[in-house]
Amino acid sequence: MSPLLFVLAMEYLSRLLRKVGKLRQFRVHSRCKRIGQNHLIFADDLMLFCYGDSQSISLIHRALKTFGNCSGLQANKAKTAIYFGNTSISFREQTLRHTGFSEGSFPFRYLGIPLNAKYLRFADYDGLVDKMLSRITCWASRNLSYAARVVLIKSVLMSLHVYWAQCLLLPASVLDRITQICRAFLWDGSANLSRSPPISWDWVCKPKATGGLGIRNCKLWNKAALGKYVWKIVNKEDSLWVRWVHSIYLKDQEWWDYKPKSSAGWEWKKLCKVKDDLHSGFLEKAWAQHKYKISEVYDWLQGNNLRVVWHTWIWNNFNSPKHAFISWLAMHNRLKTRDRLERFDFCEDSNCLLCGNATETRSHLFFECPYSRRSIDMIAVWLGIKNSCYNIDVAWLHWRKQFKDPICRKVGTAGLASVIYHLWFARNHAYWFKAVIHPRILCRGICIETVDRSRQLITGSWTRKQCKWLYSLKGCIL
Numbered sequence: 001m002s003p004l005l006f007v008l009a010m011e012y013l014s015r016l017l018r019k020v021g022k023l024r025q026f027r028v029h030s031r032c033k034r035i036g037q038n039h040l041i042f043a044d045d046l047m048l049f050c051y052g053d054s055q056s057i058s059l060i061h062r063a064l065k066t067f068g069n070c071s072g073l074q075a076n077k078a079k080t081a082i083y084f085g086n087t088s089i090s091f092r093e094q095t096l097r098h099t100g101f102s103e104g105s106f107p108f109r110y111l112g113i114p115l116n117a118k119y120l121r122f123a124d125y126d127g128l129v130d131k132m133l134s135r136i137t138c139w140a141s142r143n144l145s146y147a148a149r150v151v152l153i154k155s156v157l158m159s160l161h162v163y164w165a166q167c168l169l170l171p172a173s174v175l176d177r178i179t180q181i182c183r184a185f186l187w188d189g190s191a192n193l194s195r196s197p198p199i200s201w202d203w204v205c206k207p208k209a210t211g212g213l214g215i216r217n218c219k220l221w222n223k224a225a226l227g228k229y230v231w232k233i234v235n236k237e238d239s240l241w242v243r244w245v246h247s248i249y250l251k252d253q254e255w256w257d258y259k260p261k262s263s264a265g266w267e268w269k270k271l272c273k274v275k276d277d278l279h280s281g282f283l284e285k286a287w288a289q290h291k292y293k294i295s296e297v298y299d300w301l302q303g304n305n306l307r308v309v310w311h312t313w314i315w316n317n318f319n320s321p322k323h324a325f326i327s328w329l330a331m332h333n334r335l336k337t338r339d340r341l342e343r344f345d346f347c348e349d350s351n352c353l354l355c356g357n358a359t360e361t362r363s364h365l366f367f368e369c370p371y372s373r374r375s376i377d378m379i380a381v382w383l384g385i386k387n388s389c390y391n392i393d394v395a396w397l398h399w400r401k402q403f404k405d406p407i408c409r410k411v412g413t414a415g416l417a418s419v420i421y422h423l424w425f426a427r428n429h430a431y432w433f434k435a436v437i438h439p440r441i442l443c444r445g446i447c448i449e450t451v452d453r454s455r456q457l458i459t460g461s462w463t464r465k466q467c468k469w470l471y472s473l474k475g476c477i478l
């Protein structure tokens with residue numbers, strides 16, 4: 001059936017049901033009395049509600065039959081169920097016999113989300129958890145880099161959570177499980193974490209500008225997403241839900257002062273808690289005055305974190321993602337250098353694997369070690385700059401200053417992130433294969449990767465001079 005015809009037919013059904021709702025013999029469900037609602041239609045999903053007495057049920061049933069006779073559209077018995085609340089068994093049996101439908105049980109799914117008359121149990125969220133786990137199982141066999149996993153967490157795992165988070169306040173136990181799954185996938189590539197992660201999840205969830213990876217904090221995002229309902233009530237949006245909330249809970253009370261009754265449902269109490277938590281934000285940032293943006297509220301909930309200056313270097317789009325990730329860990333001093341392993345008793349020998357003459361610390365590896373110095377100097381010469389700084393915390397600033405052109409600056413500092421990645425690679429290679437890669441071979445790899453990545457990013461806005469410079473770099477790869 002064409003969508004337009006379907007809408008017209010449903011409009012007829014809706015009018016028919018509204019007419020039934022106005023009949024004196026028909027009793028509306030106690031919670032829908034004030035708004036007189038007896039049905040909800042979304043696309044081809046139809047929900048009907050009425051008081052649990054045989055007369056009201058037969059009136060609704062008769063309306064369905066009339067609709068069927070006029071339009072030829074019948075309710076699919078296999079997909080239709082009746083849900084009873086607080087009724088006797090004999091009444092249920094009689095109703096089922098009379099209507100020919102079967103009895104459904106709670107919770108049932110509506111648009112993918114489980115609905116229940118009471119609060120949802122942990123097991124009711126299995127759908128969400130299972131979906132996440134099945135995606136991870138599918139990816140686990142692939143050898144993905146950390147950077148690739150970050151992308152998958154942000155784009156796939158988090159988007160599954162976002163849909164649920166906009167409809168329900170997920171219980172803390174479910175949010176903890178989601179966090180656990182994402183954390184295990186990031187650090188282990190599987191659904192279970194077998195070792196302690198190098199950096200806390202709090203850091204991972206911070207925005208990139210403040211030193212994090214920008215993965216969403218599920219708890220705060222859930223709160224910010226539900227803030228939309230708080231906003232709808234504040235702005236008295238013309239929607240069925242807002243009218244229903246006013247008729248059942250708020251009545252004529254002021255929303256900001258409202259306190260839920262102890263008999264109110266779990267979800268409603270939680271929403272009131274979200275309202276209290278966001279109240280100061282609504283006052284301070286005047287969210288009520290414009291369109292509600294979840295990301296804006298989420299940023300506010302994250303609080304004022306100190307910005308780190310190096311984020312512009314690490315998250316420069318000319319950096320290959322895996323170089324950026326390892327450099328990010330290096331900036332936090334969370335790479336497993338041997339001095340740290342020794343501190344945790346994981347290793348007895350803390351000597352540098354590349355020169356063998358000093359303790360392997362972050363500052364030795366980047367770039368006090370003679371091996372590292374040689375490598376970084378070679379790359380600086382290749383890029384046409386002078387390097388005199390062997391300190392990872394400030395080297396990128398020295399490199400930045402030496403490039404006048406913004407594109408050259410991005411390519412040059414991407415080269416430095418590549419140096420960090422390759423030195424870490426050379427160190428791991430020396431550990432596993434007991435052989436040190438020659439610095440010239442290492443630097444050749446750095447040059448090739450830097451040029452290749454930059455070539456992919458050439459756009460029409462690049463000047464001829466910039467392109468020429470990049471090709472001259474390609475011409476003199478070490």
Ligand SMILES: [Zn+2]
Nearest residue numbers: 352354355369
């Ligand atoms: Zn060394």
